[in-house]
Amino acid sequence: MRPEVTVVGSGASGVHFALTMLRRGYFVRMVDVGHTRPPASHPDATLLELRRLHDDPADWFLGGQLEGLTLPGSEGEFYGFPPQKQFVFRRPAGVPEEVLEDFEPLFSYAKGGLAGSWTAGVYPFNEDDLKEFPFSYAELAPYYDEVANRIGVAGQCDDLERFIPLHAGLLEPLDLDPGSRSLLERYAAHKDVLNRRLGCYLGRSRLAVLSRDHADRSACTYLGRCLWGCPREALYTPDLTLRECSGHDSFEYESGWFVEAFDVDETRRARSLIVRPASGGPQSRIPVECLALAAGTLSTSRIYLESWFRMTGVRHVLPGLMDNRQVLVPFVQPRLLGRQYEESSYQYHQLSLGLEADRPAEYVHGQITTLTTAQAHPILQSLPVDLKTALYLFRNSRAALGLVNLNFCDRRRPECQVTLATGHEGQARLSIRYEPEAGEADRTRREVRRLRKVLRKLGCVVPPGLIHVRPMGSSVHYAGTLPMSQAERRGTTSPLGRSHDFENVYIVDGSTFPFLPAKNITFTLMANAIRIAENAFP
């Protein structure tokens, strides 16, 4: 009989853990809510063709409930998620709202998790980023190679290598759009000043997007539809790996279940998952032999806290919640005014930049996105002129517009924590509290000032009054509540993700990260999940 492991969650960590365990001969059961992606409409059509071919194009762009419409005075982000990605965030019936203090998180209950709506940036951590981890870069590096081989990563060796190590299997970079090309040319011309005086290095983004056919997936054909979800699966999402898992006889995917907790026996071994139907209904149980929690930091923390509470009657606090602070800095490239933007291009960031810091791990990571097919109406309404004039200014400057998304690292601190609160009818609710680090605002201002100088050198203008500091929780890079630790402390795990509190429970997602560099963590989540699957089990 095959040994068995039950995985909770089908996000980036869960699917790569599951696939590795399947390849190692285990029987894997995955329990998930599993909302599914709606089928792509006219999957081979460009965005322009889609407008003509679709029976109801406004419905495709704006959605039946106007989910894709951003109105002035609406709270929230500048751009919402389009109708095609709403499935990622749909809440199961009866799941209580969280109690939030200075934190605005996103949760996913979809097949593939939050990475169903990611921007595909893959950035391996380097030795400096991993200093607080209980393993070295050399120990993690082979698993980066393995992930790259599974998902396909486009990129190249360039100046960013000083922050972002190279891994095996890098595919050729994607074709650059004119806005990004122009920035890269300016960078080449002013490299010395940018490197030496401003500590800024620019290069191609590493992207989980296929620049050539890879395994059973086809290369990107530049349909211009990335923002609405790649219809050709060239942009990697974890549900593709879930599909690969489903090809194994020893894989069972149990969707439609919201996991509340697990119960344990007297030796603190998890015996079963306590679940509820996602559509509402009574509790039931799914027996487990060995449990791997991969529901994402916040959901994993909730399951862990609820299980601890059921076992002891005590509401535990998990300190150390981390997230990347993000600052959005829009810019204009005046030399591109009046040019037609290129619809047939990759829509998310094609370039990245690194700003050196005194302490290497505190380097600031920036992703540069040039505006292509994104909807115009959210931008039009933010211009301080009538819409007729705004429309003229916008269509003639569209190709010249861009945005830098600056990311800052975060450290575990006791004041940033998750715990359980009681909701109405006695239901447990996740309570999340975040407090920015002292001096964070000063540091952010300083780095934005430096970025302004960088952009000026690159021939760009930063329009006044449009820089936006995103609320904590927006980056969706949550980590740190159940950190890996050599010491056997409560609320921690071993270096191989095994809980120090429960005998047969492993945490394989970002909860276990003891430090959060400024980079997107998804690539490292996948590599770490494979590392645990390869080394923690016989």
Place this chain on the structure above:
Amino acid sequence: MFDYLVGGVPSPYVLDWYIAARETHPERFEPRGAWDRTLERAAASRVIPLRWVDGCCAIFAPASAVRRRLILMAAILESFPGTYRAFEVPDAPSPIRFAIGATPRVVASALALTAGTAVFSLLYLTTLLRKKSSF
């Protein structure tokens, strides 16, 4: 509104979509308060040019019903094959031509804003005085 944004007459598709969206989500497009209603009436009356109302709202009442409805119309138009070009295809094919084209438009916009502000200030004062005299 259609004519103001892109010129011409709206297709039945655009009109139907606009009406359906407003009817399905009245809470998002109806005026919120007396002054918002005044702005809406001013925009609908055509006595005051829509550009004046829009220009004033862009600065002083960005979340007014007038702006919300204009943004809804803009969002439909940029999705529609017959009108998306107004949002995407430049008509000033160089930075210099852009500057030449933008200058008179921005000046006209500023004049519309000034005129609109003057009219609405008078309207606002009249409303206040009427309220006061009714006591």
